[in-house]
Amino acid sequence: MAEDLQIITNAGKEEQYRSIVPQIEALITGEHDQIANLANIAAALKEQFNWFWVGFYLVKEDELVLGPFQGPVACTRIKKGRGVCGASWQQADTIIVPDVDDFPGHIACASASRSEIVLPIFKDGEVIGVLDVDSEYLSHFDDVDALYLNKIISLLND
Template identity: 45%
Template structure:
């Protein structure tokens, strides 16, 4: 299968709708979480401006373990409830952090990151992991980004139930 990144057009909401459609097309017919996480990480990293890290952490039953990502090398293990990723996993709520230096317990895997958004991945009430995006720009992510990244995360979770 060949997949070409198509430039996103329109306002930011329209671009996220297009990105979500691209994500759905990219994972169509594939249920392997590693394959889909790898492709979605690349899609997000190369499609969104001012993002220096995009990837997944998977819950192994005890903690979060780094999965496929794009960006600099990352922290391998994150305790549930620790840092932005661990907090998203614990609360099962999206964490939108304008300045990571103001987040208590922030784990600095990449010193260049200044803002972050982390979306928990939950299927049938079970924590699968989190989808994490970092930016070197403070306040890079807002509510439009939250809705858009949550939609892509939903595409990922839904792909896991495909036969």
């Protein structure tokens, strides 16, 4: 696949996802290096949606450690159960936060972040990391984001 993505911006959210998902699939198909694939996924999502921050945290021993991302500098390590990422890991579930100021224990890595979605990444039934996406707008994420971001995460196991 060519390195340039076909970015569409004059369409609704679902149409943008329907366009970017197969492009991400083509981008990572045949590449077995997890870090390379996570880096390209983060870059593709950031380029398509222009979110404030998009990236991955990977489980290493008893904490999440910062992985490939796009956006400003981020928290490096997060304990299980702490903040939105740690809660998603602990619960093994997607968490959508309309206003991060209302999330108990939210870790403010960047004060400009206003809403967030975090999705666990599974391998052999275990959470091995999370995809974390932040927006500078309140209530930016919904079930459409959860659906399509989970589709993207599932591509990692193919």
